[in-house]
Amino acid sequence: MFRFITTRFLQSLFALFLVISATFFMVRFVPGGPFTAEKAVTPEILRNLEAHYGLDKPLYRQYLDYLGSLLHADLGPSFKYPNRTVNEIIADKVPVSAELGGISLGIALVIGISLGTLAAVKRNTWIDYVASSFGMIGISIPTFVVGPLLVLVFAIYLGWFNASGWYMPADRVLPAVVLGIAYAAPISRLTRGGMLEVLHQDFIRTARAKGASEFRVVTRHALRGGLLPVVSYLGPAVAGILTGSFVIETIFQIPGIGREFVNSAFNRDYTLVLGTVILYAVLIMGLNLVVDVVQAWLNPKVRLEA
Amino acid sequence: MSNVNTTFLSTALHQPIEKGSSLWHDAWLRLRKNRLAVFGLVALGIIALACFIGPFLSPYGYEDQNLELGAAAPDAKHWLGTDTLGRDLLVRLLYGGRVSIAVGLSATFVALTIGVVYGAVAGFFGGKRDAFMMRTVDIMYSLPFPIFVILLMVFFGRNIILLFVAIGAVEWLTMARIVRGQVMAIKKMEFIEAARSLGFGRRRIIFRHILPNILGPIIVYTTLTIPAVMLLEAFLSFLGLGVQPPMSSWGVLIKDGAEKMEEFWWLLVFPGTVFSLTLFSLNFLGDGLRDALDVRSSKD
Numbered sequence: 001m002f003r004f005i006t007t008r009f010l011q012s013l014f015a016l017f018l019v020i021s022a023t024f025f026m027v028r029f030v031p032g033g034p035f036t037a038e039k040a041v042t043p044e045i046l047r048n049l050e051a052h053y054g055l056d057k058p059l060y061r062q063y064l065d066y067l068g069s070l071l072h073a074d075l076g077p078s079f080k081y082p083n084r085t086v087n088e089i090i091a092d093k094v095p096v097s098a099e100l101g102g103i104s105l106g107i108a109l110v111i112g113i114s115l116g117t118l119a120a121v122k123r124n125t126w127i128d129y130v131a132s133s134f135g136m137i138g139i140s141i142p143t144f145v146v147g148p149l150l151v152l153v154f155a156i157y158l159g160w161f162n163a164s165g166w167y168m169p170a171d172r173v174l175p176a177v178v179l180g181i182a183y184a185a186p187i188s189r190l191t192r193g194g195m196l197e198v199l200h201q202d203f204i205r206t207a208r209a210k211g212a213s214e215f216r217v218v219t220r221h222a223l224r225g226g227l228l229p230v231v232s233y234l235g236p237a238v239a240g241i242l243t244g245s246f247v248i249e250t251i252f253q254i255p256g257i258g259r260e261f262v263n264s265a266f267n268r269d270y271t272l273v274l275g276t277v278i279l280y281a282v283l284i285m286g287l288n289l290v291v292d293v294v295q296a297w298l299n300p301k302v303r304l305e306a
Numbered sequence: 307m308s309n310v311n312t313t314f315l316s317t318a319l320h321q322p323i324e325k326g327s328s329l330w331h332d333a334w335l336r337l338r339k340n341r342l343a344v345f346g347l348v349a350l351g352i353i354a355l356a357c358f359i360g361p362f363l364s365p366y367g368y369e370d371q372n373l374e375l376g377a378a379a380p381d382a383k384h385w386l387g388t389d390t391l392g393r394d395l396l397v398r399l400l401y402g403g404r405v406s407i408a409v410g411l412s413a414t415f416v417a418l419t420i421g422v423v424y425g426a427v428a429g430f431f432g433g434k435r436d437a438f439m440m441r442t443v444d445i446m447y448s449l450p451f452p453i454f455v456i457l458l459m460v461f462f463g464r465n466i467i468l469l470f471v472a473i474g475a476v477e478w479l480t481m482a483r484i485v486r487g488q489v490m491a492i493k494k495m496e497f498i499e500a501a502r503s504l505g506f507g508r509r510r511i512i513f514r515h516i517l518p519n520i521l522g523p524i525i526v527y528t529t530l531t532i533p534a535v536m537l538l539e540a541f542l543s544f545l546g547l548g549v550q551p552p553m554s555s556w557g558v559l560i561k562d563g564a565e566k567m568e569e570f571w572w573l574l575v576f577p578g579t580v581f582s583l584t585l586f587s588l589n590f591l592g593d594g595l596r597d598a599l600d601v602r603s604s605k606d
Binding site for chain 1: 441444445447449452453454456457460461533537540541544545560561563564567568571574575578581582585586589590593
């Protein structure tokens with residue numbers, strides 16, 4: 001087990017290094033720089049700016065400097081927001097995205113697991129058909145269609161919520177519901193599949209034979225095994241809830257890290273782009289690692305394969 | 307003795323010949339019973355046909371502006387209304403559909419080619435080469451790919467060819483995994499050994515003997531990749547990074563619609579509905595095919 005975790009950890013570190021290097025060189029080879037947009041920058045000022053940010057040094061030197069400061073968890077200064085560091089910007093924006101993601105994940109898990117379980121227990125009844133259709137519809141209708149449509153109905157016609165913004169508690173409702181439903185759909189499908197497989201097995205029959213109530217059989221005995229596919233989905237899903245929120249944050253004008261990332265790419269804010277990419281990469285790899293370990297712990301077969 | 311044989315033969319000959327039923331025929335029969343899959347197939351046919359032929363039949367061109375008219379609600383002349391420049395929404399929707407479908411098919415083709423070749427090679431050779439190739443896939447799985455696609459599109463212009471390649475390069479990983487698993491299972495079978503003993507080269511064995519036997523999973527997964535790819539294209543277009551004006555795609559139309567929906571609801575509702583219906587149909591068809599071809603569902 002220890003060896004398994006170490007191998008996976010080293011693999012993730014290596015992948016992270018690749019991501020950082022690839023992104024670093026990609027942003028540098030792009031036409032246009034962070035200061036090209038500003039009008040009428042005289043050559044001297046440009047030189048001073050570049051000297052200030054170390055852009056006049058040879059590329060390999062900049063790369064090594066960047067890696068060096070990364071070791072101190074320093075993501076460098078932002079090129080576009082004067083006097084602000086990338087660390088500050090990230091610390092500012094991440095809580096917003098995390099709040100949105102957390103609420104959405106809660107919605108996704110509650111709706112997804114209960115619908116999926118219901119569908120599996122009531123297999124081939126109308127309950128199953130309704131729940132399964134929800135799963136398929138949720139998978140097929142993208143968030144950037146659902147989002148604006150809900151805004152149209154609930155914000156513009158009914159006037160229950162604000163169409164955009166992130167000020168009042170009520171502003172959380174629409175974005176969190178849209179994002180939550182998008183992830184509830186696959187979770188309900190996975191739960192249904194996992195539960196159907198488990199409900200066939202002998203130990204479930206034993207539990208029933210012992211006279212356990214159907215509710216107890218489902219919640220106590222079946223759900224543990226039935227949720228295994230959901231566990232492995234949660235790694236990418238949690239990461240996706242944050243990356244998927246590019247669209248949600250754009251639609252609802254939420255000052256989160258997703259929108260900041262897209263803006264920073266447009267602005268050629270090298271350090272901010274790199275910083276957000278590293279943040280996402282660490283997040284995704286960390287979550288995948290956790291999922292791998294949990295799975296290996298739950299299922300010895302996985303452990304042996306590694 | 308010979309008598310017995312003749313009687314046996316003649317009875318055998320006079321039995322009604324049972325019509326052979328191929329795997330594909332069986333699968334088709336199973337698929338036809340799946341109402342949702344049939345619905346998906348029919349809906350896709352209608353949408354594709356409409357997108358292909360529709361623009362020729364319409365009196366309006368997709369770029370024809372009518373600034374006097376502006377954005378008009380649906381009526382007898384413009385069935386789905388017009389946008390703020392007075393362009394007919396139906397024609398733009400059908401025309402945008404061509405682009406979306408084309409992007410979906412071409413990017414899927416890129417993903418399919420890379421994934422199948424990569425997976426087949428890894429699975430066929432096995433050993434260290436396989437371990438190295440699949441570890442690479444594992445590592446690539448853990449990369450934040452949507453982010454890279456966004457960076458690529460921001461930095462290297464919104465070039466439609468680049469769009470195919472970028473999306474295709476993201477979506478091949480799962481296909482590679484599936485193909486590898488299937489190839490590993492097939493390559494141990496006797497008919498492959500037979501082919502080998504006949505002296506056939508590796509390439510011939512892979513492409514002529516192994517791949518035709520794993521067409522089922524490949525078809526199923528391809529059907530499910532198309533909606534994923536179309537979704538990614540629309541996602542990029544929605545962020546303003548995909549297809550650029552004057553070209554149009556469903557993602558672009560949805561983006562425009564979302565911006566103007568407060569006054570002109572039809573600009574969002576119709577493109578959104580058609581796009582969702584297409585993804586819906588593709589997913590149902592893919593699911594139906596998976597059941598019909600009895601493909602053990604993979605991890606995803």
